[in-house]
Amino acid sequence: MDQQKTLGQLATENPAAVRVFERLGLDYCCGGNQTLEQACGAAGVAVEEIETWLQAIPPEKVVKNWQDEPLFALIAHIQDTHHAYVRETVARLRPLFDKVCQAHAANHPELRVQNDVFNGLAEELSSHLMKEEMVLFPYIIRLEEASLEQRPAIPAPFGTVQNPVSMMMREHDSAGEALRELRQAASGYALPPDACASYRELYRTLLEFEADLHQHIHLENNILFPRAIALEAAISER
Numbered sequence: 001m002d003q004q005k006t007l008g009q010l011a012t013e014n015p016a017a018v019r020v021f022e023r024l025g026l027d028y029c030c031g032g033n034q035t036l037e038q039a040c041g042a043a044g045v046a047v048e049e050i051e052t053w054l055q056a057i058p059p060e061k062v063v064k065n066w067q068d069e070p071l072f073a074l075i076a077h078i079q080d081t082h083h084a085y086v087r088e089t090v091a092r093l094r095p096l097f098d099k100v101c102q103a104h105a106a107n108h109p110e111l112r113v114q115n116d117v118f119n120g121l122a123e124e125l126s127s128h129l130m131k132e133e134m135v136l137f138p139y140i141i142r143l144e145e146a147s148l149e150q151r152p153a154i155p156a157p158f159g160t161v162q163n164p165v166s167m168m169m170r171e172h173d174s175a176g177e178a179l180r181e182l183r184q185a186a187s188g189y190a191l192p193p194d195a196c197a198s199y200r201e202l203y204r205t206l207l208e209f210e211a212d213l214h215q216h217i218h219l220e221n222n223i224l225f226p227r228a229i230a231l232e233a234a235i236s237e238r
């Protein structure tokens, strides 16, 4: 395995690597520009350990390599799987957070910090998903259609696709930071001895939410956005 490749590149080439990075807490999406060597060094993980984990994963046909699929299919997958998940889970976590805070915040004041960070993240994500669905994704679909039909792309009100992409990537960095704050406030999601069933469900769902958002941002930052930028450049060169 090439240690000088970035985690983002490795996750793009081998979708199974995502599970290994997630398990070892290596950031392959928002901080995906670190090389494997740098990321392992910072996390105190041996590169050999990653290789052992990767070999232990059976080759899975269900993990699609989105690098080879049409962009409209990738966009449909992102919306149907990840955007739908964010909306459903935020709606489910809000009342659960309130319930757990009411019962436990007196003994565990860090729950209020987590609730505030989560609410801020949920607000940001709500407008972020809307911008992708209303502006950026439809433009990328039009770019792909223009490319297939060998005609020029319709000019976009935002100039080049690079502009909304840069904005979305800044928002991804901010979401990644909120996930780190949440994890820190929750002491890595270690449950206290007095945790009730709702508390356990809250932490289990937050962990799942974190992994889903990492995967979601990876598909956009490392696959969809670079491919859209390259496609726009190829069309304008014709």
Ligand SMILES: [Fe+2]
Residues within 6 Å of the ligand: 078, 082, 083, 129, 132, 216, 220
């Ligand atoms: Fe998205």
Ligand SMILES: [Fe+2]
Residues within 6 Å of the ligand: 128, 132, 168, 172, 217, 220
């Ligand atoms: Fe996004």
